Amino acid sequence: MTSVHLYLAASAALFCLAVGALTRRRHLVSRILALNVCGSAVFLLFVTVAYRDAAAAPDPVPHAMVLTGIVVAVSATALALAVARRLARDLGRTELPDPHPDTESGE
Amino acid sequence: MTLELLLDLLLAAALVGLGWRALWSEDLFTSVVLFIAFGLLMAVVWVRLAAPDIALAEAAVGAGITGALLLDAARELRPTAREARRARRGATVVGALTFAAVLALFIVLAATMLELAEQRGGLAAAVVGAMPDAASAHPVTAVLLEFRGYDTWLETGVLLLAALGVLAVRGAQLPTDVDSGSEVVSAAPDRMLGALLRTLVPLLVLCAGYLLWLGTHAPGGAFQSGALLGAAGILLAVSGARSVTALGTIGLRLALLAGLVAFTVVAAGGALLGGSLFELPRAAAKVILVLVETAVAVSVGMTLTVLFVAGRPGGPAYSPVQREEPR
Numbered sequence: 001m002t003s004v005h006l007y008l009a010a011s012a013a014l015f016c017l018a019v020g021a022l023t024r025r026r027h028l029v030s031r032i033l034a035l036n037v038c039g040s041a042v043f044l045l046f047v048t049v050a051y052r053d054a055a056a057a058p059d060p061v062p063h064a065m066v067l068t069g070i071v072v073a074v075s076a077t078a079l080a081l082a083v084a085r086r087l088a089r090d091l092g093r094t095e096l097p098d099p100h101p102d103t104e105s106g107e
Numbered sequence: 108m109t110l111e112l113l114l115d116l117l118l119a120a121a122l123v124g125l126g127w128r129a130l131w132s133e134d135l136f137t138s139v140v141l142f143i144a145f146g147l148l149m150a151v152v153w154v155r156l157a158a159p160d161i162a163l164a165e166a167a168v169g170a171g172i173t174g175a176l177l178l179d180a181a182r183e184l185r186p187t188a189r190e191a192r193r194a195r196r197g198a199t200v201v202g203a204l205t206f207a208a209v210l211a212l213f214i215v216l217a218a219t220m221l222e223l224a225e226q227r228g229g230l231a232a233a234v235v236g237a238m239p240d241a242a243s244a245h246p247v248t249a250v251l252l253e254f255r256g257y258d259t260w261l262e263t264g265v266l267l268l269a270a271l272g273v274l275a276v277r278g279a280q281l282p283t284d285v286d287s288g289s290e291v292v293s294a295a296p297d298r299m300l301g302a303l304l305r306t307l308v309p310l311l312v313l314c315a316g317y318l319l320w321l322g323t324h325a326p327g328g329a330f331q332s333g334a335l336l337g338a339a340g341i342l343l344a345v346s347g348a349r350s351v352t353a354l355g356t357i358g359l360r361l362a363l364l365a366g367l368v369a370f371t372v373v374a375a376g377g378a379l380l381g382g383s384l385f386e387l388p389r390a391a392a393k394v395i396l397v398l399v400e401t402a403v404a405v406s407v408g409m410t411l412t413v414l415f416v417a418g419r420p421g422g423p424a425y426s427p428v429q430r431e432e433p434r
Contacts, residue, residue: 003115004224007156010119012216014126020209021130024202029135029180033142036173037126040149043161049223051156052231058157059231060246064255067247068262070164071330071407074173075269078414081180082273085418094184 007048015041026095028084032077039073118152135186139177146170159326160247163318167334172411175341179419242392244324251328252396256385260374263366263403266410270363273417300346311339319404323393329366329400333407340412363413366406369399 018037025031043066050062088094108116125148129141146169153162234246234254241249251259315335322328373395377386387395 001112002224003112003155005221006112006115006119007152008220008224009217010123012213012220013123015216016209016213017123017127017130019212020205023205025130027135027184027186029177029184030130030138032180033138033177034130036142037130037145040126040145040169044149044152045220045223047153047156047158047161050158050229050231057231057246059229060234060250061230061255063158063161063247064250064258066158066161067164067251067330068258070161070169071262072265074168074176074411075266075414077173078176078418079269079272079276081176082276082414082418085180085183086276088184094186 004048004051007044011041011044011048014038014044028087028094028096029081032080032084035080036073036077039069043069115155118148118155122148122152135181135184136178139174139181142177143170143174146174160328160331163326163331164334167331167338168411171338172334172341172415176415176418179415183419242387242389242396243322245322245326245328247326248322248328252400253385256370256374259403260367260370260385263370263406266407267363267367270410270413270417273414277417297346304342304346308339308343311335311342315339315404315408319400320397322400323397329403330407332400332404334411336404336408337411337415340408341415344412344416359409359413362405362409364406365409366403369402373399 015038018034018041021034022031022038025034046062046066046069047058050059052058084094122145125141125145129138129145132138132141146165149169150162150166153159153165234250237254238246238249241253243249243252312335315332318327318335319329319332320327322332373387374385378384380386380388
């Protein structure tokens with residue numbers, strides 16, 4: 001087991017935790033946060049794959065892609081949060097409407 | 108087990124632990140704060156993985172600016188009592204099924220990734236071979252601006268789109284409107300914060316300029332520099348300083364457009380001067396790239412500030428029907 005295996009496993013774990021949170025959490029900001037963690041997990045995968053051992057220089061192309069990805073992720077997060085806030089202001093709710101209002105807690 | 112492996116084990120475990128608590132905390136504020144901590148730890152992991160450029164960007168943008176955006180939204184969108192009650196409901200059939208599906212996903216992903224660990228292809232050799240042709244001495248900057256210039260060009264377009272989207276959703280004019288109802292300028296200026304900012308903002312601008320110059324031959328560059336400028340802009344906005352609105356509508360629009368326009372001019376210029384898109388004359392390439400990077404940094408800084416400021420409520424922005432009491 002090397003460091004690469006550790007970080008790859010961490011990437012998979014984070015992605016799965018985030019996908020679970022994306023489906024189970026109801027609050028919009030929680031979901032947007034989950035999407036961000038998904039993105040971070042994918043970035044971790046990219047950079048780990050780009051990593052050679054401590055001696056050789058890493059592959060710079062995935063680094064450039066991750067850099068682009070971080071900036072795009074913050075833009076998308078900002079837009080998503082702005083839409084969520086507008087939704088909250090117009091509808092007075094911070095979750096998406098429940099498609100099956102008869103089941104579970106019923107509302 | 109060597110010390111380095113132990114360190115990586117601790118980092119990876121802490122990362123997953125922080126991520127788990129950030130995602131699954133009941134309290135939204137706790138979630139966001141843990142997410143910021145997660146981002147900062149991620150920056151340390153980037154350094155471990157020999158990616159200092161990404162570490163700079165992650166600390167500034169991923170943890171800092173995303174954290175600021177989430178904190179601001181969490182403050183405004185606190186869950187209602189009913190929503191908090193629903194979130195606390197216990198195990199359900201759907202919950203168990205989701206858990207099983209996610210577990211299956213994890214097994215599949217982990218198996219695939221461990222296989223990935225063995226294959227070491229990649230473009231490292233190709234980049235090393237092409238570096239003598241590049242104007243930048245730093246490989247990542249060369250890839251960003253020269254070898255993959257298309258991606259960075261369109262990325263500036265994406266930033267502009269996001270800024271326009273946030274402004275459109277806000278339904279107002281650009282946040283330079285000095286409205287009496289605008290939360291941005293009517294916040295009472297905090298004297299302590301103001302004193303801090305008088306030192307901090309010039310330092311941030313100086314560091315941004317330094318990072319911009321550094322990017323030509325070392326980790327740094329336009330996006331990290333722009334992130335620092337964005338942080339300065341957000342700090343000014345949060346402290347209620349008038350300088351955020353002093354720029355005026357024209358200045359704001361110019362700043363938002365600068366990066367995309369500069370890039371497009373360079374791309375088109377390359378094509379017009381008798382080559383393909385983005386083909387720069389060898390002699391002037393370094394100067395042109397520094398100019399483009401400056402324009403991109405200014406744009407990124409202004410875009411990040413607008414993304415933060417315009418997402419907040421304030422001003423007589425929407426139709427009068429919505430003027431109700433906040434929860």
